[in-house]
Structures are given as structure tokens and as C-alpha cells.
Amino acid sequence: MTRTLTPGKATLSDLEDIYWNGAAIALDPSAHAGIARAADCIARVVAGNDPVYGVNTGFGKLASIRIDRGDVTTLQRNLILSHCCGVGDPLEGSIVRLILTLKLLSLGRGASGVRPALVALIEGMLAQGVLPVIPEKGSVGASGDLAPLAHMAAVMMGHGEAMLKGERMAGDTALARAGLTPVVLEAKEGLALINGTQVSTALALAGLFRAKRALRSAIVTGALSTDAAMGSTAPFAEEIHTLRGHAGQIEVAAALRALMDGSGIRAAHQDNDERVQDPYCLRCQPQVGGACLDVLRQAARTLEIEANAATDNPLVLSSGEVVSGGNFHAEPVALAADMIALAVAEIGAIAQRRVAMLVDPALSYGLPGFLTTRPGLNSGMMIAEVTTAALMSENKQMAHPASVDSTPTSANQEDHVSMACHGARRLLPMTQNLFWILGVEAMMGAQGVELRAPHQTSPQLLAAKAAIRNRIAPMAEDRYMAGDMAAAGDLIASGALIDAVGGDLLPGVSA
Template sequence: MNVLLDPGAATLSQLSDIWAARRSVRLNPSAHPAIDAAARVVEQAAAGSAPVYGVNTGFGKLASVKIAAEDTSGLQRNLVLSHCCGVGEPLDVATTRLMMVLKLLSLGRGASGVALSTVTLLEDMLDAGVTPVIPVQGSVGASGDLAPLAHLAAAMIGEGEAVLDNARMPAGDAFEKAGLAPIVLGAKEGLALINGTQFSTACALAGLWGAWRNAATAVVTGALSTDAIMGSTSPLHPAIHALRGHAGQSAVAEAQRNLMRGSEIRESHRVGDTRVQ
């Protein structure tokens, strides 16, 4: 199933669906002109004489060092590879794919200056099931999730590792098997790919949706348990829970009443049940 996303307007429902089940994801083509326009601005800056940080200069303390136009691609590649310093177990595939989608949405705003081909590669990787191996430890979240996103960017240039068809392998091999070609980074593209909080955001969203699922499961198991022990539904009366004034409590009580409505077990002991608890 293909999910069409609008940068800046993606919903939690869309993202949850992508996280819960593998989906092919595409940006709305209406986003392409802005992406192309921003890329042209970066190309012009890279060819110009005025210093533009991260485009024709070094990074950090090397910001005052001018980079020749022919060296910009190598600069971006080195930036990515030098930040591939994550450690620990790999992030699960579902959350990694969500991270890729969030990066896709960010780049799709047309404010990062990456080429459309870079954006398209992320779409193609999601479609083909090529998932970069992202170590779970390494981000401090200050200037962005630099290390995790560097591992994502590394896979896009054919470096690092990726998962394809449940098998872990060198990213270059995964690309070849999937019929994809890695990109050569242009001016500023490495910087655009490793800056951002898509790793942290993906992990936070996965935690949120996992909590929602656990809460929903608890409501169902609570109703089943009450029914199994021939419990009373009287404690679920809305008037009781309205006294507390907690919307969530009232919603759970209503959900359990609805789940138990029409229960044959409940009907079997409704008459003559004198228990008060």
C-alpha cells in the first residue's frame, strides 16, 4: 500500500500506520518544485566566492576554511563517515523506517537544499525494504541526532550496513540486490542529512504508540477478566466515574461497559446477584 504524504501536514494517524505496518511512502509531487528550488540555491552558493557555512566552508572550528568547489562532495562524505560512531544494538526495523519517513518529510519541506534525487532515494529505500542499521546509542540530541542520522546517510552512499529481507549485510550489497544505486553527496547534503531529531522523534512516537496499544490491551483484558469471574458492571456506572472528573477514567469505564454489553456470561447471573462488590 502506498502512502502519499504532504510535508508539514502529515498526521499522527498516517505515521502510526507506517510504523505498525510496512508501507511504501511517497511525497506529494507538489513538494518537488520547492525541493528543486532550494537545491539550486545551494548549488549557486557552492560555486560562489561568498563563504556559506557547510556549503563551501569547513565545519565547527574549521568554519573559516574555504572549500574548493571540487572538494565539496568529499567534504560531505567525510562529514557523514566521521559521525558514524553509534554503538549498541541496532534500532528495530519499524522505528528505523519511521525515522526515514520523518527525515523524508523534513527534506520535503524544501528548506534543506538537498537534490530531489536524494529525497527520491529515501522513498525508493522504503519501497524496496532497504533499512539502514542504526545503533541505538550515540545521540546526545543537542545539535541533532548526528550519529544515528550519519548511519542513515552512510547507507545512502553505499557505506555501513542495511537490512534487506530480514538479512543484515553491507549497505552496498543491499542496494545491489534491491536494484538501487547509492548517491554521491552534493554540497551541504551530508550536513542536511545528519542534522535533525528524526531518531529521537521516531523513538518517542514508537513509545507513545506502544503505550496506547498497552492501554487498549489493558482495557480489553480487564473487561474479559471481569466477565470471566462473573463480576458486576455496577462499578462501571458513568455517574461514579464522573465524580472523579478524570476524562480518561470515564473513557475507560465506558469502553469496558461497551465491551461487556450483551455478554451471555453477564446475563446468566444478572438476576438474583446480591453481591455489592
């Protein structure tokens, strides 16, 4: 199904479908008139004598240099080619699709001054699967994501490289095979393409969508661990959480109650339980997970606004005036990315403590050491827990705020920058680490509840355990575990564990 996107009104649901599923998109025709109006304004500037930044002047520190009318198209061409300075591995295709989509939404606001043909080319590239090869590094997240967006724009001009149907090729070849024609950029158009936050925002959105999936999975794995450890459900009582009042906490507690409802393990020990309190990794799941949910929701609100924003410079105002500003500065995205990183690190930190508890016979309330029935001869899940500790520690190191690390660039013209792009890009390895941590917890939770036989866990968690066992067999004796670890991580990353229990039981992240 094709999603019709209205600039200024695209939703997180739209963008998440594009990221996960590669949904086809089309720009709402209502945007066309505004795009054409702004392009006419720029044409009038070119025909006149007044200097307007980036239209008939140089860029950045060179803004005082006037450009002859006959050199305007050369100015735009030189801008793009000179800014193709990205390095590192190419961004994955799902990210590039988001970048193109966000650029389409931004230009569609009718404030950038590009011709409708430029917008049509981006639509055609998305429809035909022409995805520019965009190196991952090179943006400081101010004055736009200049280098990575230049690699996108270069393909539109017939330069650079692109992916088409899994094959990497020259940009002009990709366009020709897709039946598309390169553009010759007119006044302002090169600047409109690279002056924006679309790479930073796409990466932050991907991090958000992955963190959302991880958090929802963590509620399931946390419930499994709680039942495996014969933990109490009393700390999840509704009134405890309504007395505090945080929405995320209330929702996570409700999800945990629903997941554990009907557990035979809990029923077997609740009347003769001598423990007064469980450790925090069990008891405080609503407080920690709920706080992370609230933070992700705040970041989601920021990113949904940014996804719909006009962020290049100068902008064509509704009056027809062309005015320089600073919407290209990605500080909102940088701060949102830092918030997501903190949440990802904390979700993993408390999950890792549950993993450590399950393998420790001093803490796991009767489970055998390292979840093996023959400890000593078998190491069981000893080193799986160590791996989660390594992943948790790596995430803590990467969670340091990127937004505080400004550095001047471009001969001090751009003297404060956001660092949003790499702040958002680090969310991809961080969430992958979290998928692996939660995958290990899922393995251990399944093993733990099976060791409580003949008592059974709840119907909802039995469904979760079935999804785990569909990919990973019980561990009776030591075996080569790397494949199990990978399969467990994929279980989380794919959303299959959420699907197994029915996603309606779990809180999501919405704007």
C-alpha cells in the first residue's frame, strides 16, 4: 500500500512503516502549488540585483562574494561536488530511504525554492529503489548534514554512486536503468538539498524505532525473568504506580501484570514466600522501564516535528521574502538522540542485572547455578552472562551525550555545532547491543521457567517461551552457543517476541 505523505503532517507511524517495511510513498498533490510558488520567488531573485545568500552569493565564510547571473548553475554544481567529503561505510538502505523521504517532506513545505522537477526526481528515486550511497561520517549536525546530503544530491545530478536492486553502480547508470533523468541544479537547489537535518533525523528515528522495539521486548523478557526467579507480582500493583503518577511507569506495571496473570509458578509460591522484597532488577521494572518509555516519548515528539520541518537556508517565507536563518542547526535532534541513548543504556543495564541474577544460585531462589542441571561438568550460561556484561558496558560508554561536544568549523563561521549526526548514528550499534542482551535474557528466562516444572508460567509467557523455543533449543548440556546467541538477538530485533504475546499488551511510543 502506498502511503501519501502531507508535508507538515507526516506521522511517526508513517515513518516507522517506511523504515521497517520499505513502504511505498507519494507526496500529497496539495503540496505542489507551494513548491512552485517558492521556486518562482527564487527565479525573481536571480533576475534581480539584490544579493541573497546561497542564490547569488558564495557560501559560509564566502557569503560576501557575489556570483554572476550566468554562473548560478555552476555555483550549485560546484557546491555539491565540493561537499562530497563523506567517509566510512555506507548507510544501510532503510536509512537512506528515510533520508530521501524526509528531504521530500522538507522540500514539500514550499519554503525551499526548488522546482517541482527536483521533488519529482526524489519521488521517482524512491519509487524505483535508487538509493544513493551515502558514507556514514562527515557531518557535525550544523549548517545541515552537508557531506552526507551532498552524496545524495550528487546522484540526482548523475554523479556519485547508488544502489539499485542490490547492485552498486555509478549514479548516472542507476538513474538511467530506473528510467530517470539527472537534473541540472538551478539557483538555490543545491543548497536546499544539502542544508538540512535529514540524515541526523533519519538516524535518530531509526534509533527511536529500534529502542521502542527493544523496550517492549524487555517488558516480556523481564516478566519471564521474574517468573523464573519466582519473583513477586505485588510490586506491580496498580495503586503503587498511580500514587506516583508517571504515565510510563503505570503502563509498564500494567503490562507486567497482564503478562504474568495466571502463572502457576507464582501461584505455587505466593502463600509461603519468606522473601520480604525482591532485588531492584525485578521490583523496580516499572520505575526504570516506565521512565525510559517517557523519555522515548519525549524524543519521539521532537523527532516527529523535525521530520516535518523545513530546515534549509535561506527560506522563502509566505510573504515571498527570502530570509537567512538557522533551521539547519540540529540541536533538537542531538538532544533527542542523547535522550534515546540514555534510555537504551538503562534498559540494557537493568536487563543485564536480571541476567546476572538468574545465573547466580545465591540470588535465583533455587535455580541451579548458571541454569544447568549439572554444574561443574557444564558451564551452562556462564559466559552468555559475561557477554551481556560486555555489551552493557559498551553501551554505557557510548551513552555519553554527543550534544555537549561542539567544535567550531568553516573558519569559525559555524562556531557552534550540534554533533547530532554521530550522536544519532551511535544508536544503531547501541540498540543492536541491546537486542543481544535481551535475547540472552529471553534464553535464560525460558530455561528458568522450564526448570520450575511441574509448575507452568502464564499463558502469555508460555506463548513467549514457544517463540523462543522455535529458534533456540533448551540447554541440557554445554554446546556451541554463538548460533543461539545470534538467533536470540534476531528474535528481539525482528519483533517476533512482541508478536508472540500480542503487541496490544505492551505500551508503545507515540507522539
